[in-house]
Amino acid sequence: MTTLAPTDPGTARQRRSRASSSLTRGSAIGLGLTLTWFSLLVLIPLALVVVSAAEGGWQTFADTLRNPQTAAALRLTVTQSLLVTLVNVVMGTLIAWVLVRDSFPGKALLEVVIDIPFALPTIVAGLVLLSLYGPQSPIGIDVANTEASVFLALLFVTLPFVVRTVQPVLIELDRDVEEAAASLGASRFTTFRRVLLPALTPAITAGAALSFARGISEYGSLVLLSGNLPLKTEVASVRILTYIENGNEAAAAAVATILLVVALLAITVLQLVSRAVARRG
Amino acid sequence: MASRTRAPRTAGTYVRRTVVAVYLFLLVVWPVALVVRHTFDGGTANLEAALTDPVVTTALRLTVVVAVWAVVINTVFGVAISILLVRHEFRGRRVLSALIDLPLSVSPVVVGLALLLAYGGANGALGPTVEGLGLQIAFATPGIVMATAFVALPLVIREVVPVLEEVGTEQEQAARSLGAGGWQTFRRITLPSIKWALVYGVVLSLARSLGEFGAVKIISGNLIGQTQTATLVVEQKYQDFEQGSAYATSFLLALIAVAALVVVTVLRPKEDPDGD
């Protein structure tokens, strides 16, 4: 099972699990080395994206975003990501529910199926979808080169996120509480709405944030499927790539900065949710 | 732990089960099965053609080399940072733990751009300096390794951190009181207790590393026979109307990914064998 819940070391167990509050010399060296590598690999390059967006000046930034092709790409990316996230919230919760509360032959297989989109190379994911929903579709559905193809690709690659964040919470959830609600006269729907849903909300929110962030940033699965038609099926990532290929790094950095900000917002939501959950115990 | 008793089955149970099964069948199972079928359309001809095509084999070899490097780097780095995050208190620990997740939500294309801006040979911020030291990063294997390490970076950490928190420090303290030094404690106590999480993280990283596409496409320059990885070959073959080769290469990549998943799902102990 893939663990997709937010990483937040040190919440309830903070006092017990931390041996010493200060760093020893050995661990200080370790921290220095890992931070150096992390900076070289992640922080400096990402900072340079923001820097080169800023170097182009506000005018370049605004012009880039006002470019009809770029604006359309951003609009499409955000709209489809939101739609997909919405479907995932419903379907992901439902799938998690069936995996935890139902039992039937082949359930173990479903567990593996859920993780396939996560493990499959994105370019292969595109090819996979193309084989059922492309020009040679055996069921006559051809979404290739349409907006629907973007939706479909994002739906595929974001499948595990809500399932895998909701599932562990649902497993830990005490059945007693539901039985208590039922004994107090609540109907099954009322129990779900008033008792289960509030308990699952943080996990669903976390899953939705991950799902949205992934949707915004998707590239590989769209390459073969969507046709990257300007103003029609071109997403933000493809737009960045086009700018890079045209040597317009400032414009590429401008669009990339927007995606970065969205990614940062998503992980901030994750952190806030995990902290709120930790506080609630 | 939730009690194992299940609510009585109602019509809703079967509706939910059916909806989920149909959804997953249409979204995942059927399309994946079709790729497998297309691969074997002409028997094993597609696979044979792909595996004798030097473009494909060179790319596969490069992919494996890159994935191994990226996994080794992420394992060492991941274990070190997990221990620092869980066992030590330092300024900026919370920020660091949040930033660790960043690569999961950054677009691969942005990753590629970022690395290009930093390590591009001609006008990257650090590129010319590094190249002066005789190391070419962009459009070469080191760049592909970095891009791959970047996108798979959180996977080991996300598996190891919760387990480190769960096992606590008592066993480590006991080892210390019995005379074990830092390295002995790590090797004999800490490492065995995070073993399964580490194996799982490594397998996930491996699957992710073999399959990275967008970031590698940008930083590698996609030079056929030189810096082209397996996923890039899939794209190129498909666009060149060599669909047989594209399907066969995809099949190989999917096979490794799914096999890794299945192996780990089977290997991983279901629950902590310890009762408490």
Add this chain to the structure above:
Amino acid sequence: MGIEITGVSKRFGDFVALDDVSLSIPSGQLTALLGPSGGGKSTLLRIVAGLESSDEGQVVIEGRDTTGVPAQKRNVGFVFQHYAAFKHMTVAKNVAFGLEIRKRPKAEVKAKVDELLELVHLTQFAHRLPSQLSGGQRQRMALARALAIEPSVLLLDEPFGALDAKVRKELRDWLRRLHDEVHVTTVFVTHDQEEALEVADSLVVINDGRIEQVGTPDDLYDKPASDFVLSFLGPVTTLGDRLIRPHDIEISRYEQAAVVDGPITRWTRVGFEVRLEVTPTDPRHPDPVQVVLTRSDATALGLHPGDRVWLRPQSGADTVVPA
């Protein structure tokens, strides 16, 4: 010799865990650190073991200053409340750990492990994993593991706290007998006064980061230095303006020179004991007084619920004026 603790202080942020604690623990004895949770007793034990560092002060173990010496170089045996069993190692491997770290010859390690497993009655469990043992067995394993390194002192942090009442009682007796056999300087932390009184040669009562009193169980029970020690070591009630143990009160149905008098307002029988509550008629002492006596005494005195009775301390009973 033994353990000499001088001027030890420890803070966690704003919280003062230990405030200038000095203590001398004699060699070869079984000493209990007793006090309520959060009082600082575990912190003191962990500082002696080197698992925590003190902000100020000095700890000398068997004549050796341990300031700045890390835990792994102190040769201190430590037993944790939750056993801290190495879950991936068999019982025998757990016990052998400290010896293997010290690179002792294989034959010696094996002989020592066999001997210790014998001592803790776990010989037939040598090749099991800790998860296949009961709590009591795991704790005996942890004890054997700590003893294997022939520690200069043995420290136990609430060693029986996680066990159920019956096993706790058994292990307690067993620890006492074990100590009589091996005679290593032993300090254990507990919040259970009965456990401390029953097992230890001497007691150290710690509260709010300070030592309240040090002495033998009899000293502390009979001559408590403060109302805290009195009330912590057993039941206590207020008779007039003094604190006294409920079984140290003389009760009579007939008018006599008494501290308070009043009706018996509550009557509970627990086994061979009778517990009474007497509500004083004197409005200056409105709180009910608890009195404990045996059932046969209650019958001999002809007491019944509702009777008016006169109460005073038995001759020779210790009373304490509350702070």
